[in-house]
Amino acid sequence: MTDNRSGWLHGELVRLRPVRGSDVSELLRILRTEEVWRRWGEEGARPGWPFDDPDAVRYAILRHDAVRGLIQYEEETEPMYRHASIDIFLDPAVHGQGLGRDSVRTVVRHLLGARGHHRIVIDPAADNEAAIRCYSAVGFRPVGLMRRYELAPDGSGWHDGLLMDLLAGEVT
Template sequence: MVLVPVATEHVQELRRILGTPQVRARWRNEDTSPHWPFDDDSVTRFAVTLDGAVRGMVQYDEEDDDDYRHASIDIFLDPVVHGRGVGRDAVATLAHHLVHARTHHRLVIDPAADNEQAIRCYTAVGFRPVGIMRHHERDSDGGGWHDCLLMDLLAEELARHPH
């Protein structure tokens, strides 16, 4: 598994992955902009590649106010690689980058509270539940809201989960 900055040649495959039912259920409307994934300068995006093939995307954004400095992570993967440790490796790789190269002391991630597979993945990297954010995110059909689990990881905790 290798993370590479998202480039034009990744877009078609990333859009295909976003269109799969399993991913669309969690990442609805992500790619509605014709300029996606280059439409938001506040987010840094990497293609998740496995044996040279694009298998998903991981991204982060940063809060740079000195009093609240931290980074948040989001990820989606092609369902063909679900359950194979690719997500864990991608999140761990990005977490190490954010702690060591970007000097963040705290990282957050917020999966849907019912997304047990994602929660297991993030827990394996060292993220811990902080609390439930009630009605935090729109449902995939846009008609309602669902809860998300706020999870965080401190730099010193990441050291206990070597990559």
């Protein structure tokens, strides 16, 4: 559900609100945890992050009024290819509590409903089994393997990504 006055989105377990300057230090702390850094690398090292990309809509993930992560989406608005893509990271301290599923489901419902998309994509690392289980639980399905898709944050080599999508009517 969306609170149109504030831009907040409400899930069953989480509340999502547009990222504020006061969130940055906690988001950077989460990005610097070993588990998140392995997947996201130096995301927060870019100047002006998380306000650096005008195409990305970013929400702080809140649980009990504490910042627990970030979820973002971007929209392809070309009519022939219209869709949205999402990305998420969570503090490892809250993994396994359903916050990821609830955050993804909440943003997906917003994108399908309020934003009028018919298709949403996400692209976890092919070896990120926990993320793939999370996205599958929301209704995403594997579309294909993208070989040597992403460079490891430590520069050690390229790894595969799994392209997954969800169509309107498939959200669980």
